[in-house]
Amino acid sequence: AHAGEPVQRFHATADFTLDVRDLEHLASDTREAEARRLAGAEALRPFDLAKGPLLRASLLRLAEHHHVLLVTMHHIISDGWSMGILVRELGALYRAFSAGLGSPLTALSLQYADYAVWQRNWLQGDALERQRSWWRQHLAGAPRALELPTDFPRPAVQSFSGASVPFLLPQELSQALQTLAQRHGATLFMALLASTQALLARHSGQDDVVIGSPIAGRRFAELEGLIGFFINTLALRSRLDDGPTFVE
Structure with missing residues (x-):
């Protein structure tokens, strides 16, 4: 803070140390299990936001030509989109450097700090x-919570100890959903969102459903190649009090 206001402070470029662990001394049938254990332990190691660094990396050697690279970043400096950039550019740099060539990456026209300054200048006064x-x-008037008929009562204090359940839709159903969306000038996301809202309304008995959905937040082409935290969660509210059809 400077004069009571938050300011950006840039750390000097720091030497980056790649931690290398050799697992070749382990039995061949236990190396992958140990690599997974180390990956889990690494993911649980906390970061010091005041000191940094907010990125760590370690290399696990399982065999002469078999390695596992662990890269851990705090969410405050990256998002899901950033992961795609990181993997793509790391692959391009690896191929180039292993062939004795220079970096094939083009220089960025701006940095995340430029975006932060722009957003701070924009999001104030009348715009804010x-x-x-x-x-x-x-x-206004949105429900505090979705009252689903769960197996156990909602705890007095939210614990965030949830989980995710991935599943696949059959190809025929996916194609039918895509066709339905196109027929009504909507995207597949809109069709899936409507179906989710209708399902939650039916199970909860509520006619006002709010779903949080993250968006990329990269409104300009210049931001598409930046590693940083851009995402924002939007509250998508659907009112079903007039008994709309699914198409509506």
Whole structure:
């Protein structure tokens, strides 16, 4: 903080140390299990936000030509989109350097700090008040929670000890959903969102459903190649009090 206001402070470029662990001394049938154990332990190691660094990497050697690279970043400096950039550019650099060539990557036209300054300058005054006013109106009277008939009562204090359940839709159903969406000038996301809202409304008995959905937040082409935290979670509210059809 400077004069009571938050300011950006850039750390000097730091030497990066790649931690290398050799697992070749282990029995061949236990190396992968040990690699997975180390990966899990690495993911649980906390970061020091005041000191940094907020990125760590270690290399696990399982055999002469079999390695596992662990890269861990704090969410405050990267998002899901950033992971794609990291993997793509790391692969390009590896191929180039292993062939004795220079970096094939083009220089970025701006850095995340430039974006942060732009956003801070934009999101104040009338622009900030317009945003706040719109969301206050959009979320006025929204339910505090979705009262689903769960196996156990909702705890007094939210614990965040949830889980995710991945599943696949049959190809025929996916194609039918895509066709339905196109027929009504909607995207597949919109069709899936509508079906999810309808399902939650049916199970909860509520006619006002709010679903949080992350968006990329990269509104400009110049931001597409940046590693950083851009995502924002939008509250998508659907009111079903007038008994709309699914198409509506």
